[in-house]
Amino acid sequence: MxxxxxxxxxxxxxxxxxxxxxxxxxxxxxxxxxxxxxxxxxxxxxxxxxxxxxxxxxxxxxxxxxxxxxxxxxxxxxxxxxxxxxxxxxxxxxxxxxxxxxxxxxxxxxxxxxxxxxxxxxxxxxxxxxxxxxxxxxxxxxxxxxxxxxxxxxxxxxxxxxxxxxxxxxxxxxxxxxxxxxxxxxxxxxxxxxxxxxxxxxxxxxxxxxxxxxxxxxxxxxxxxxxxxxxxxxxxxxxxxxxxxxxxxxxxxxxxxxxxxxxxxGVQAVQNKKKFLKDIVLEAFLDHPQILVYGGETKEDFDSRSAIISFNIRGFSPSDTGYILEHAFEIICRSGLHCAPLIHQALGSYPEGSVRVSFSQFNSQKDAEALISAVFKIAKGRKFQ
Ligand SMILES: Cc1ncc(COP(=O)(O)O)c(C=O)c1O
Structure with missing residues (x-):
């Protein structure tokens, strides 16, 4: 998991x-x-x-x-x-x-x-x-x-x-x-x-x-x-x-x-580690034609941000993506409005919301790569298991 x-x-x-x-x-x-x-x-x-x-x-x-x-x-x-x-x-x-x-x-x-x-x-x-x-x-x-x-x-x-x-x-x-x-x-x-x-x-x-x-x-x-x-x-x-x-x-x-x-x-050291993981995912997601990342277009837009990424896969509702990630790939994230409804109106993700992934320093590069691979598979509409 x-x-x-x-x-x-x-x-x-x-x-x-x-x-x-x-x-x-x-x-x-x-x-x-x-x-x-x-x-x-x-x-x-x-x-x-x-x-x-x-x-x-x-x-x-x-x-x-x-x-x-x-x-x-x-x-x-x-x-x-x-x-x-x-x-x-x-x-x-x-x-x-x-x-x-x-x-x-x-x-x-x-x-x-x-x-x-x-x-x-x-x-x-x-x-x-x-x-x-x-x-x-x-x-x-x-x-x-x-x-x-x-x-x-x-x-x-x-x-x-x-x-x-x-x-x-x-x-x-x-x-x-x-x-x-x-x-x-x-x-x-x-x-x-x-x-x-x-x-x-x-x-x-x-x-x-x-x-x-x-x-x-x-x-x-x-x-x-x-x-x-x-x-x-x-x-x-x-x-x-x-x-x-x-x-x-x-x-x-x-x-x-x-x-x-x-x-x-050290807050700074932890932030750097999480930024490393966030950047791996952003690099993959931002270039993918089927993945919509909210809140920015380039990796630099996310530089000074916390290690939270909100996205959707075109053609999938956030709840479907979240469900598949959890049940087919054992990756736990959150989907929906995340108790913050108004921001989604500005981001363009209202009313369904987004899939949100958020890292801690206990996550590894392998975790980030597993997420990318799973999301790419879902986007391709492959069989999940
Ligand atoms: C921005 C923000 N404010 C407030 C809260 C509420 O925090 P707590 O669970 O400690 O009541 C959360 C938690 O989800 C949050 O993300």
Missing amino acids: IYLNNAATSFPKPESVIQAVTDYNRGLPFHAMRSGFSAQTKDIVSDVREKLRHLLNAERPDQIILTSGATHSLNLIIRGVLEKNDHVVTTWTEHNSVLRLLKTLEKKEFIHLSLVECDKKGLVRPERISSALRDDTKAVIVNHCSNVTGAVQDLKKIGTLISAQDAFFIVDGSQSAGHMDIDIKEAKVDAFAFTGHKGLFGMQGTGGIYIGDRITPEPLMIGGTGVKSDYLYQPPGKPSYYEAGTPNMPGIISLDAGVSFVLQE
Whole structure:
């Protein structure tokens, strides 16, 4: 079996992640601030915050809030910051974790929404974002790296252009954290949501959000934090203000081990390896008359992108191609709209979507070649087994 669905969730996880979770589950459960074993746990929780701070170039570890994933993080920040009649600017490249929430708030007549288009490469012109700003704009929400095309938006330029206004800059970094160098300070980002189970190699149900000091959202959930238990309100102060309830300790342990793995390997080295695999596939696909690759025409168009390729074989629906790849060739990828419906309108792949392959550093050249061979066979309409 060849797994090429790392943009959904990374597989396999590094051995160190599996070991850390196994060790945790075998031992006495410890729990930051709430048990006799807090010293050790506190260190792990502080450790992971510090590693994530380093990865994102945030100022302080307490600005890193741990959540159950990017969807949780985005709900926390969006619901926590928006007030009635606020105006919000977002883009066609967003995932449904942003789009559905904003469209729902718009339908309830709670917010006013402006959606900025991307081009057929999946890129949003920063100037278009800044010209969508109004006096009442509270937030600009941008997906850093597309989970459909791997296209990366220019955060620094967007951050600089919008900084003249008061709007908060909120970024969905689900597909960029662990995959590429990130500097939230340089890009003037106010909140950066990320997931733990993709490029950071944690377990599913992990993630977090950086919340800068310019922004104080209301908490999404209120409850026990293990501190100031005599106080009948949510004790203020990051990070515990936003972390009510028993934390997902096995998940946090996995995230700690996953982020350590990423830092040890080096984000740049990993990116280079994945680019090598992506280039092998692109070279084959872009030249093939029956294969449509979305988001670019030349290999160079994809140079600065994440290792995600969306394509279709002419004459086959994406779901048929995905099914054949999985059942005849044991290659797992994903087909459809990938929870990001609007970008497909710009790419020309709406409404059926595309077949998406996404690499991790655990994939090999052989995997890339097996994919090419399988796709070429399907395109030729050969017998599959
Ligand atoms: C761009 C993007 N945003 C948000 C999410 C949601 O992430 P999570 O699974 O951590 O909620 C995903 C995951 O598919 C994604 O690709």
